[in-house]
Amino acid sequence: xxxxxxxxxxxxxxxxxxxxxxxxxxFKFIIPxxxxxxxxxxxxxxxxxxxxxxxxxxxxxxxxxxILVNMKSVEEIINKxxxxxxxEGVISL
Numbered sequence: 154x155x156x157x158x159x160x161x162x163x164x165x166x167x168x169x170x171x172x173x174x175x176x177x178x179x180f181k182f183i184i185p186x187x188x189x190x191x192x193x194x195x196x197x198x199x200x201x202x203x204x205x206x207x208x209x210x211x212x213x214x215x216x217x218x219x220i221l222v223n224m225k226s227v228e229e230i231i232n233k234x235x236x237x238x239x240x241e242g243v244i245s246l
Contacts, residue, residue, distance in 0.1 A: 180233065186213055
């Protein structure tokens with residue numbers, strides 16, 4: 154099984170054990186500093202009323218992105234991670 158499949162399965166178990174839905178969930182990503190990639194990431198969450206904060210690294214090569222958003226289910230969270238994974242170079246924390 155791939156690392157990503159294991160990550161999603163593990164995340165699902167942890168969230169089911171510890172979280173009551175709906176809930177505010179915090180996504181954290183590191184992305185190469187690139188306006189197009191950053192806009193694409195932000196657009197994936199904008200329609201959900203997300204609060205998005207960004208911070209560039211000291212060298213400005215990377216940008217950390219924190220997204221706080223109301224999520225309705227474990228599946229919704231996992232689907233967002235899968236969607237974000239389509240952006241090249243994004244690291245999910």
